[in-house]
Amino acid sequence: MQRPKIIMHNTISIDSSIKNFECDIGLHYQVAGRYQADAHLIGSMTAKTGLEMYSGNIPPEKKSDFLKKDYEKGDKKPFWIIVDSKGILKGIMHMYRRFEYCKDVIVLLSKNSPADYIEYLKERNYEYIISGESNIDFPIALEELYSRYHIRKILTDTGSILNSILLEKKLINEISLIVAPYITGEKSEYLFRSLRNNKSISLELNRVEVLEKNYVLIRYNVLY
Ligand SMILES: NC(=O)c1ccc[n+]([C@@H]2O[C@H](COP(=O)([O-])OP(=O)(O)OC[C@H]3O[C@@H](n4cnc5c(N)ncnc54)[C@H](OP(=O)(O)O)[C@@H]3O)[C@@H](O)[C@H]2O)c1
Structure with missing residues (x-):
């Protein structure tokens, strides 16, 4: 693969x-x-501390935050892939979806990710990939990012x-x-x-x- x-x-x-x-x-x-x-990959702690450092107060969600981002085929903006099997970003994920330079968010989850977090993501039409038991199985998740989303190059600027x-x-x-x-x-x-x-x-x-x-x-x- x-x-x-x-x-x-x-x-x-x-x-x-x-x-x-x-x-x-x-x-x-x-x-x-x-x-x-084609995508930026970050861990949940980097995602959370990044918002704390650079975004100030988190505004409440709007109706538009529940919709997938609208982008043309061939759009060069990167996806943001966020590793978050524990659901640390529940309630604040819309901040990443709102980024101007974000095609949309793809969340990496594991088989033990909390059910209420998966429900939260589904309600908001986020893409997600489940791999691994309690932690993400990166080789498997990356194969899926390659085949399902045609992602060929990832930049990770994480911790x-x-x-x-x-x-x-x-x-x-x-x-x-x-x-x-x-x-x-x-x-x-x-x-x-x-x-x-x-x-x-x-x-x-x-x-x-x-x-x-x-x-x-x-x-x-x-x-x-
Ligand atoms: N100077 C720079 O260029 C730069 C760039 C980025 C970040 N930072 C700094 O780095 C700090 C955060 O770094 P960090 O290393 O604590 O956080 P991190 O980069 O977010 O790494 C934690 C991530 O690793 C995953 N993880 C942990 N153990 C795992 C395992 N055994 N298997 C698979 N995945 C696993 C976690 O997954 P789960 O969420 O699924 O548990 C989590 O998403 C912040 O202070 C930030 O400001 C600096």
Whole structure:
């Protein structure tokens, strides 16, 4: 079975932290946009904290939030794929559907996802894929994203837990890092904080580019 290519894209401090420094979100998404991915993949914690950091108060749902997004065939906007087997985004998912640069939302669920969350998603006509027992089975979910939604390239700009899982399962093809001019020290949250690997993973340098404001972009192909 075939799966989409995955590019992992993060902005990190020079000591490899993904948080506790001032991330230039404009630059982050400017570079992300270059990859022209068919979908953006994020974990539930990244989705939730992203709204807390950048969206302020969550407005109540409107009638239009219950409808699938209207898009033409060939629309280049990415889908937003959100990993949320526990239903953490119940009540706030409409914020993602409302994003201008979101074709629509696809939620990844497991067989143990709460029934009331599945009902919430169904009532609002969200697309979802069920895989795995209690956690998402990513190889299976990715095969379905490839065949059912014709997704060929995914950009994931998520946190260290999901990055680690995808890398452990050898699903990340390319790593794109924007190195920001900060040192976070003991407040660091390491980019791959939960990665369990028996041997180091080899990378092949693909590109280095000096960006504005003392930021640097480094891209690697993952060789496994
Ligand atoms: N600097 C950057 O570029 C950048 C980018 C994105 C995020 N961040 C920061 O990263 C932080 C959040 O990172 P995080 O790592 O806590 O959250 P995360 O990226 O949302 O990762 C958690 C996700 O991993 C899934 N997961 C956990 N264990 C799993 C398993 N065994 N099998 C399958 N899936 C599993 C969870 O699935 P379920 O939901 O199904 O449980 C959840 O969706 C935030 O502070 C955010 O601001 C930084």
